[in-house]
Amino acid sequence: MARNLSMKDAINEALDLEMRRDPTVIVMGEDIAGGAGGQGEEDAWGGVLGVTKGLIGKYGAKRVMDTPLSESAYIGAAIGAAACGLRPVAELMFLDFMGVCFDQIFNQAAKFKYMFGGKAETPVVIRGMVGGGFRAAAQHSQMLTPIFTHIPGLKVVCPSNAYDAKGLLIQSIRDNDPVIFCEHKNLYASMADVPAEAYTIPFGEAAIPREGKSATIVAYGMMVHRALEAAETLAKEKIDVEVIDLRTLSPIDIDTVVESVEKTGRLVAVDEANPRCSIASDVIASVTEHAFKAMKAAPKAITAPHTPVPFTPALEDLYIPSASQIAEAVRKQMK
Amino acid sequence: MSNNPFPLPKEKLLEAYTKMKTIREFEERLHIEFAKGDIPGFVHLYAGEEASGTGIMMHLEDKDRIASTHRGHGHCIAKGVEVEGMMAEIYGKVTGSCRGKGGSMHIADLSKGMMGANGILGAGAPLICGAALASKYRGDGGVGITFFGDGASNQGTVLESMNLAAIWNLPVIFVVENNGYAESTSIDYALAVDSYIDRAAGFGIPGVTVDGTDFFAVYEAAGEIIKRAREGGGPAFLECKMVRFFGHFEGDAQTYRAKGENEENRANKDCLKIFRSKVTKAGVISDAELNKIDDQVLARIEASVQKAKKDPLPTAKDLLTDVYVSY
Ligand SMILES: Cc1ncc(C[n+]2csc(CCOP(=O)(O)OP(=O)(O)O)c2C)c(N)n1
Ligand SMILES: [Mg+2]
Numbered sequence: 001m002a003r004n005l006s007m008k009d010a011i012n013e014a015l016d017l018e019m020r021r022d023p024t025v026i027v028m029g030e031d032i033a034g035g036a037g038g039q040g041e042e043d044a045w046g047g048v049l050g051v052t053k054g055l056i057g058k059y060g061a062k063r064v065m066d067t068p069l070s071e072s073a074y075i076g077a078a079i080g081a082a083a084c085g086l087r088p089v090a091e092l093m094f095l096d097f098m099g100v101c102f103d104q105i106f107n108q109a110a111k112f113k114y115m116f117g118g119k120a121e122t123p124v125v126i127r128g129m130v131g132g133g134f135r136a137a138a139q140h141s142q143m144l145t146p147i148f149t150h151i152p153g154l155k156v157v158c159p160s161n162a163y164d165a166k167g168l169l170i171q172s173i174r175d176n177d178p179v180i181f182c183e184h185k186n187l188y189a190s191m192a193d194v195p196a197e198a199y200t201i202p203f204g205e206a207a208i209p210r211e212g213k214s215a216t217i218v219a220y221g222m223m224v225h226r227a228l229e230a231a232e233t234l235a236k237e238k239i240d241v242e243v244i245d246l247r248t249l250s251p252i253d254i255d256t257v258v259e260s261v262e263k264t265g266r267l268v269a270v271d272e273a274n275p276r277c278s279i280a281s282d283v284i285a286s287v288t289e290h291a292f293k294a295m296k297a298a299p300k301a302i303t304a305p306h307t308p309v310p311f312t313p314a315l316e317d318l319y320i321p322s323a324s325q326i327a328e329a330v331r332k333q334m335k
Numbered sequence: 336m337s338n339n340p341f342p343l344p345k346e347k348l349l350e351a352y353t354k355m356k357t358i359r360e361f362e363e364r365l366h367i368e369f370a371k372g373d374i375p376g377f378v379h380l381y382a383g384e385e386a387s388g389t390g391i392m393m394h395l396e397d398k399d400r401i402a403s404t405h406r407g408h409g410h411c412i413a414k415g416v417e418v419e420g421m422m423a424e425i426y427g428k429v430t431g432s433c434r435g436k437g438g439s440m441h442i443a444d445l446s447k448g449m450m451g452a453n454g455i456l457g458a459g460a461p462l463i464c465g466a467a468l469a470s471k472y473r474g475d476g477g478v479g480i481t482f483f484g485d486g487a488s489n490q491g492t493v494l495e496s497m498n499l500a501a502i503w504n505l506p507v508i509f510v511v512e513n514n515g516y517a518e519s520t521s522i523d524y525a526l527a528v529d530s531y532i533d534r535a536a537g538f539g540i541p542g543v544t545v546d547g548t549d550f551f552a553v554y555e556a557a558g559e560i561i562k563r564a565r566e567g568g569g570p571a572f573l574e575c576k577m578v579r580f581f582g583h584f585e586g587d588a589q590t591y592r593a594k595g596e597n598e599e600n601r602a603n604k605d606c607l608k609i610f611r612s613k614v615t616k617a618g619v620i621s622d623a624e625l626n627k628i629d630d631q632v633l634a635r636i637e638a639s640v641q642k643a644k645k646d647p648l649p650t651a652k653d654l655l656t657d658v659y660v661s662y
Contacts, residue, residue: 076461
């Protein structure tokens, strides 16, 4: 039975169901229970934004582990435990913190299988917050998806809604490769109908939340909502836009985008990441290679600028790609 | 021979000697082969350090895991990885332990509890905390050993992992293989404290320093702390003081060393000579028995080199495989 759930609760439910199903699933992270060693409640925080709230009560401190502030050590430990048969889900509060433990992720987890000639599996999930709009400034707001996507051996997921978040997280936990699971902090409160039971959404299958004939807008995460907003506006102007939600960035479902562009002839790729070597530029390059002949206008990337994320709302609102920028890009292509 | 004063029965002593000798000959031979130009990449040799890896590994089973370093051949052999596959790997052949995709710095065999040599200094410490966590979680009694050099001992990953292992009471042994140098830089320059024991104490971890050229000193010290970790007593720190016979990597002119240092090491700090002299003097093993092992080891290394040279290289299709379990 489907209930209206927030993305935060959907993620919590995915963790809960998988922990119930599979005793090798453990979760760890800073303050994910939040009461370790104190005199107060064991589940004082349940994660900085409460995403893991309630899990320690059901599964105990053996499976829900508060960690010290040592990202290299505990992310590395999650990876090592994964290589030894557990399925750890490690929370890296803000994925911006990847800088201090990146070696464990891109030189260790991502490469074990290849370096060891195929004889290693590392079923770890590293999940955490991404994205702007929280006024959290330059070190707590980034969309680093292109950096993760660049690394062979990692899978990269970034859901745009509660339904996808649950299905994709369950898939991530059951998946046998290392997965970076990117949770947009501004989507935690977004609501969707979510079935109560466990279900998976396969990687590398984009969704088409809106069908259309005149132009294709590709997005992921928060930008899917901006793209849909732009599509609404354009519909009033009789411009019929298709919106594609990539859902996973590695693997990426380029086929669906190519098919769409072969139909519409126009492509706008939207990305909350910075412009250089972004998901948007990657999509445009691939689609241009495969569907050049079908293109009726030059493809266009709408991304954040090549700057750090600013703090002040006055600037952050300019930094994050807007529905009006997206709509304007499509209008130009229609001319 | 009834009067065996050693903590291991004779067949175990022979096994330990065979491991150490295999490592030595593996490395001596690589030194020669590398100079011929047939071996691609970086090769860091463990010759001179054999007693450390072997003394520790004699206590371990397959369920126990180790995380090794860039100088990993000795750890691999001591943990039971097949030398034939290792040799082929170092030659970059498809028959290698990692199908030619890892090379000297990434030899691994998870089925033997060998979680990989590592090209990143200090990277094994967090990983072994995870391995130990998995063992503790399952209650299988397994322990994790992370090796790192004196240079790598200053990596934040190692220090973070010492704290993590201590607060989670993980069965982890932190082993610093102190050969006095990090590449060319002396430990006297790079380590602020006088002793690793002091540093370990700062993390609430008991530490012990041993003469890493003496197999028996390593074996006994390691035995105690491994037993303690297995029984739930938590992490420990072991410093093995040792010497490396060759340069940092093959091709190193070693101008940072004192005059005569290498000769002095070979003459007086050779762990194989020290082992031989102890067991023969005690009358437990004869020179003839050890010489016989030497011949067998030499023949095995020779065969592994010949085989590695003849074995096929990976082909273009191998480039794209083994990246993901599914994609
Ligand atoms: C993170 C990192 N920094 C630097 C290097 C380059 N490097 C490889 S080995 C080495 C020296 C290591 O010395 P030590 O830890 O004492 O080990 P040893 O070579 O003596 O066995 C250096 C600097 C590296 N591989 N990884
Ligand atoms: Mg050293």
